[in-house]
Amino acid sequence: MIGDDTSLHADTGVTSGMFVERSLNEIRFWARIMKEHSLFLRLGFRAEDTQLIQEANQFYRLFEQIEQTAHSFNNQTDPEHIRRFNSEVQQAATNIFGFKRKVLGLILTCKLPGANNFPLLVDHTSREANYFRKRLVELNQGKLQSLPDAIIKENVFFLRIMADHAKFIGHLLDPSERKLVDVARNFSNDFDQLLYQARDLESMKPQSQTAPLLDQFLDQNRVSVASLRDFKKTARDLIEQCKIKSIIHPLLADHVFREADRFLEIIDMFDAHLTGGTR
Ligand SMILES: [Fe+2]
Ligand SMILES: [Fe+2]
Numbered sequence: 001m002i003g004d005d006t007s008l009h010a011d012t013g014v015t016s017g018m019f020v021e022r023s024l025n026e027i028r029f030w031a032r033i034m035k036e037h038s039l040f041l042r043l044g045f046r047a048e049d050t051q052l053i054q055e056a057n058q059f060y061r062l063f064e065q066i067e068q069t070a071h072s073f074n075n076q077t078d079p080e081h082i083r084r085f086n087s088e089v090q091q092a093a094t095n096i097f098g099f100k101r102k103v104l105g106l107i108l109t110c111k112l113p114g115a116n117n118f119p120l121l122v123d124h125t126s127r128e129a130n131y132f133r134k135r136l137v138e139l140n141q142g143k144l145q146s147l148p149d150a151i152i153k154e155n156v157f158f159l160r161i162m163a164d165h166a167k168f169i170g171h172l173l174d175p176s177e178r179k180l181v182d183v184a185r186n187f188s189n190d191f192d193q194l195l196y197q198a199r200d201l202e203s204m205k206p207q208s209q210t211a212p213l214l215d216q217f218l219d220q221n222r223v224s225v226a227s228l229r230d231f232k233k234t235a236r237d238l239i240e241q242c243k244i245k246s247i248i249h250p251l252l253a254d255h256v257f258r259e260a261d262r263f264l265e266i267i268d269m270f271d272a273h274l275t276g277g278t279r
Contacts, residue, residue, distance in 0.1 A: 016079040023082050023139050027070040027089055029262060030132040034096055035063035036255050037125040041103060043249065044117030052103065059096050066092060086136045093133040100126035116247075118171065124164045131157060148209035151270050155221055156198045158263040162228055163191035165256045169235065172252075174245035180235070187228050194224055215274055222267045229260035 042056035066089055073082065104122045106112050138144060145153065170184030201208045201217060236253035238244045 017075060019139065019142070020073075020077055020079055020082050021075050023086050023136070024070055024073055024075070024077075026132070026135050026139070027086075028067065029258075030093075030128075030135075031063045031067040031070060031089065033128060033255065033259070034093065034132065035060055035067060036251060037096070037100070037128070038063065040249065040252060040255075041100070041117060041122070041125070044115055046112065046115050049112065049115070052106075055099060059099060062092055063096075083140055086140050090133055090136040090140075093129050093136065097126050097129040097133060100129060118168065120164060121168055124161065124168075127157075128161070147270070147273055148206070148214060151214050151218065151274070152198065152202050152205065152209070154266055154270070155217070156195065156202060158225075158266070159191055159195040159198050159221065161259060162225060162263065163188055163195055165232070165259070166191055166228065169232075169248065169256070172246055172248045174247075177245055180244065183231065187224075187231065190224055191228070194221060211274060215271070218267050218271050218274070222264065222271075225260055225264050225267065229257060229264060232257040232260055 038056045038060035042053055042060070045052050045056070069085065073085070100122055103112075103117065104119060104126065107115065107117065107119050107122060144150070166184050166187035170181050170188060173181050173184065175181065198217070198221075201213070232253065235244070235248070236250065236257050239246060239248055239253045240250050
């Protein structure tokens, strides 16, 4: 879990203990996410796309291995060892990013007619891979952004991710689930608005980076993210119990729930730093 003392960003340097803990936290979370992306992509390919299926399976195994290795380390592991591990994982994230962009290209040039991965979903998963990659570069360089910069950047990234999730859910539910499709569309609109607000705040930098504005920004985002997270949890439970009609894989429902939960942890961590006067 991301706690107060394990924040992703701070103005001060990173101690080696924090470096190990943060690195393992990021890798354990995102390696599982990358592994699951490989599965979702594979499920969306056509039976004849054997080469793509094979590539997806290779990435699945690679990230499964990375996940296991990350769990075999602990906070006492030698930082140098972790630094090398971060570089290896960063390379793997770069490679899966390339694979996702290649698949996106194939879809957008109509080379995979009848396949079932939405272009926006493939683009979305590539953005997550890029985020993961950049986070590892940052950790290894020990260069962290200032708290106000990190607050705006992380929120711009995650608000778009949340807006996308709402759109995916809305499109993968059966059209006859009219009520739920409506709820998903409302979340999509809500998060599009929040994203525009975040970009406005970003364009007003650095003048917009006052403690009251950033505090209010986090509070407003938290309310919507918490309610989207709860909706995803409900959807996940209903899908698992086979109570609603959809083409959503139960693991995808859980996957987007975990990503919302991650965003909430990050918001809370920023809030604690902001009000704790760590800046
Ligand atoms: Fe994801
Ligand atoms: Fe996502």
